[in-house]
Amino acid sequence: MTDLISSTPTGRGAVERSSRWERAALLVPGLGYVSAFMAVPVLLVLSYVFFQRGRFGGVVYEFTWDNFARAFSPTYRAVLVDSLVIAGAATVLALLIGYPVAYAIAMLPDRLRTIALVLVVIPFWTNFLVRTYAWIVLLSNEGLVNRSLERIGVIEDPLTLLYTRGAVVVGLVYAYLPLMILPLYASISKLDPELREAATNLGASRFKAFRTVTWPLTLPGVLTGCIFVFVPSLGNFIVPELLGGGKFVMVGNVVRDQFLKARDWPFGATLALVLIVVLVALFFVQSRVSRRLSTGGPS
Amino acid sequence: MSDTHVTTPDVEQTTGAMEPLVDIRHVSRRFGAVTALDDVSLTIAENEFFALLGPSGCGKTTLLRAIAGFERPDSGEMLLGGQDLVALPPHRRPLNLMFQSYALFPHMTVEANVSYGLEQEKLPKQEIRQRVGEVLETVGLSTTAKRRPHQLSGGQRQRVALARAVVKRPKLLLLDEPLSALDRKVRSQMQLELKRLQQEVGITFVVVTHDQEEAMSMADRLAVLAHGRVQQVATPVETYRRPANLFVADFIGDSNRFAGRVVDGGLHVPDVGLLPGHPVGDVTGDAHLVVRPEETRLGAPGAGLMEGQVVETQFFGGVSTVAVDVPGHADPVLCAVSGVSTVERGATVSLHWTADAAVVVGGSL
Numbered sequence: 001m002t003d004l005i006s007s008t009p010t011g012r013g014a015v016e017r018s019s020r021w022e023r024a025a026l027l028v029p030g031l032g033y034v035s036a037f038m039a040v041p042v043l044l045v046l047s048y049v050f051f052q053r054g055r056f057g058g059v060v061y062e063f064t065w066d067n068f069a070r071a072f073s074p075t076y077r078a079v080l081v082d083s084l085v086i087a088g089a090a091t092v093l094a095l096l097i098g099y100p101v102a103y104a105i106a107m108l109p110d111r112l113r114t115i116a117l118v119l120v121v122i123p124f125w126t127n128f129l130v131r132t133y134a135w136i137v138l139l140s141n142e143g144l145v146n147r148s149l150e151r152i153g154v155i156e157d158p159l160t161l162l163y164t165r166g167a168v169v170v171g172l173v174y175a176y177l178p179l180m181i182l183p184l185y186a187s188i189s190k191l192d193p194e195l196r197e198a199a200t201n202l203g204a205s206r207f208k209a210f211r212t213v214t215w216p217l218t219l220p221g222v223l224t225g226c227i228f229v230f231v232p233s234l235g236n237f238i239v240p241e242l243l244g245g246g247k248f249v250m251v252g253n254v255v256r257d258q259f260l261k262a263r264d265w266p267f268g269a270t271l272a273l274v275l276i277v278v279l280v281a282l283f284f285v286q287s288r289v290s291r292r293l294s295t296g297g298p299s
Numbered sequence: 300m301s302d303t304h305v306t307t308p309d310v311e312q313t314t315g316a317m318e319p320l321v322d323i324r325h326v327s328r329r330f331g332a333v334t335a336l337d338d339v340s341l342t343i344a345e346n347e348f349f350a351l352l353g354p355s356g357c358g359k360t361t362l363l364r365a366i367a368g369f370e371r372p373d374s375g376e377m378l379l380g381g382q383d384l385v386a387l388p389p390h391r392r393p394l395n396l397m398f399q400s401y402a403l404f405p406h407m408t409v410e411a412n413v414s415y416g417l418e419q420e421k422l423p424k425q426e427i428r429q430r431v432g433e434v435l436e437t438v439g440l441s442t443t444a445k446r447r448p449h450q451l452s453g454g455q456r457q458r459v460a461l462a463r464a465v466v467k468r469p470k471l472l473l474l475d476e477p478l479s480a481l482d483r484k485v486r487s488q489m490q491l492e493l494k495r496l497q498q499e500v501g502i503t504f505v506v507v508t509h510d511q512e513e514a515m516s517m518a519d520r521l522a523v524l525a526h527g528r529v530q531q532v533a534t535p536v537e538t539y540r541r542p543a544n545l546f547v548a549d550f551i552g553d554s555n556r557f558a559g560r561v562v563d564g565g566l567h568v569p570d571v572g573l574l575p576g577h578p579v580g581d582v583t584g585d586a587h588l589v590v591r592p593e594e595t596r597l598g599a600p601g602a603g604l605m606e607g608q609v610v611e612t613q614f615f616g617g618v619s620t621v622a623v624d625v626p627g628h629a630d631p632v633l634c635a636v637s638g639v640s641t642v643e644r645g646a647t648v649s650l651h652w653t654a655d656a657a658v659v660v661g662g663s664l
Contacts, residue, residue: 197369198402200390202467203419209390212415216406 046276048269057263067270076254080274083251086165086240087233090172094180094229095222097173102184106191117185120178128175132242135171136162139243163245171239172229179228187221188214220290227286231279251275318381320345320503321366321471326375328361328527335361336372337527343471343505343520348497350514351507353524354550359507362524363473366505367396380470390419394471395464399479401456403448409435409459410444416467434466437496454485461493465500474506478513490517511551515539523547530662539591541579544662548589555595555632557588566659570627571605576657586661592620592635594656597642603649607632612640623648 049067052060070076105116123131138144139161146158161167191214199209215222237252244250251271258268319342328336335358343349351359364370366377368389377384384392395416404412410431417427435441438458448456457477464472477493478486494517497504508514514521515535523530523538523546531543542548549556559568565575566588576588600606607625619640622631632650642648 192400192402194398194400194402195404197367197389198396198398198404199415200369201367201392201396202416202463203390204415205390208419213404217404 048266098180106189167243171243176229180225183224187218223286322378324376350518350521352514357524358527395469399475401460575654578659582661590657592633595634598649603651
């Protein structure tokens with residue numbers, strides 16, 4: 001893109017400037033919406049982190065560090081670490097499932113590709129809560145999975161599938177798998193197939209060609225997909241509640257409870273801030289790696 | 300010189316004595332209803348600079364990809380140095396391909412791109428470094444070894460692609476439209492350089508191109524392909540002087556064509572009469588007579604094979620082309636004369652050529 005702009009003849013600077021303003025004008029509605037309904041409320045909430053809770057909710061504007069001390073106390077640190085582990089496991093699993101799927105879709109002929117992509121997105125047409133409830137039906141002691149296994153004689157007593165850490169991970173993977181597949185697909189389909197052929201022609205086996213060419217060149221897509229799965233997984237509170245049965249508290253649940261149940265807005269805001277810092281750090285890493293691998297114009 | 304081309308021995312005889320490096324036998328490949336390769340057979344000798352020439356869609360790239368192993372022929376055999384190629388997986392074939400797009404690895408430096416192939420052979424690091432250094436020296440890229448492909452010019456990228464393929468010292472180097480991405484000036488320079496490199500490294504080159512000038516100027520021999528079939532395999536001079544059929548005659552160089560019936564001594568053309576020329580192969584019945592503009596001579600009216608009016612003269616510096624409108628013949632007949640043409644537009648002239656200068660060919664366009 002920057003190439004296009006800089007290659008415009010210098011004599012047409014005025015035209016260039018006006019089109020630049022026009023382009024900026026196109027951003028106004030989006031920026032306005034985001035700042036009014038997203039940035040301002042978030043900043044307001046985050047401003048609570050240095051204050052104390054009111055007795056019946058709300059905020060008492062007296063400065064304190066207590067919220068941070070509490071957020072990093074062993075109890076909440078364990079919750080945060082647990083959440084990172086669960087979200088991380090969901091991300092890795094989604095990547096392991098999503099990469100082959102995205103690769104297969106990218107190799108399909110054009111017409112089938114569109115169909116496959118629609119199929120990937122179709123679950124989004126149904127309410128998230130409903131879909132998560134469906135997993136309860138599948139995983140419960142009387143559920144479809146246990147019944148089927150019993151019927152074919154693999155097990156005698158039902159396995160405890162529901163309300164386990166595994167159920168939470170599975171639910172998260174299910175919920176966010178399309179968000180892994182789509183950026184991976186974009187990245188893989190953009191890859192020139194001749195690069196793979198070149199690697200093969202130079203003597204690389206299929207696996208070697210994948211490891212040295214396909215994988216590094218699709219790594220930006222991998223990182224994007226991982227962030228798309230990891231971020232909502234880390235903040236998710238519906239899946240741990242429904243499929244974890246409240247036994248597994250993730251940081252998202254704690255934040256929600258602080259606002260809606262404990263009415264400790266400053267502490268909820270502090271935990272939210274911790275989450276945001278973790279995620280921003282991740283984005284930073286992702287953009288650094290992507291830029292280093294960038295194949296586009298001069299950096 | 301006038302009749303040497305008629306007695307030129309068949310090319311098959313001259314190369315037949317040597318064991319061919321590449322032997323392609325009856326290879327066919329079909330994509331749905333399209334036949335990309337239709338019973339293609341040809342041999343390529345060791346150290347030869349061979350060109351696969353044809354218009355787009357003629358199957359030349361499919362043939363190249365089949366040799367490299369990215370396409371599987373439906374039928375036929377392909378041998379490289381007596382070894383069956385079809386049975387070998389693409390990454391085990393002792394040949395390298397230079398892609399039309401160059402297909403340089405964008406995440407690797409020039410050096411890493413060139414050493415990639417040697418690393419697959421698990422050669423010692425020291426040897427890899429030495430060979431990469433040498434080949435970069437040969438193509439004049441030593442100073443850009445640490446750059447990434449996107450920081451290079453088109454010509455430099457082309458050299459990297461070439462270096463990456465040559466460094467493996469393959470028995471056979473396939474080049475897919477190697478010069479098409481370069482601008483005109485760099486292209487003619489690279490033509491010479493490719494030729495020099497081929498002689499220097501002593502590798503058999505097979506170049507795929509749609510550019511007949513490119514093929515003619517570089518290749519020792521070339522195969523003209525059309526509609527998935529080999530039309531002619533011969534030296535550039537041979538294909539120009541004794542095209543095997545009308546397609547080759549039309550595709551290679553400028554030509555004047557006349558449709559008619561084969562008779563003794565040439566071709567009988569309605570409304571024009573007997574035109575002298577030697578038949579190529581067994582041509583009977585309806586055929587075409589092909590004569591090159593530089594073999595067509597202008598003369599005073601009343602003599603010659605036919606008469607017409609000059610409709611245009613074009614001056615190209617070394618040569619001029621005179622276009623003559625002959626009654627009963629659709630296209631103007633072109634006549635190349637050296638230097639500036641002295642005939643005026645509108646003048647009536649006669650046209651003439653000797654039987655040795657023209658060929659009678661069968662086939663269609």
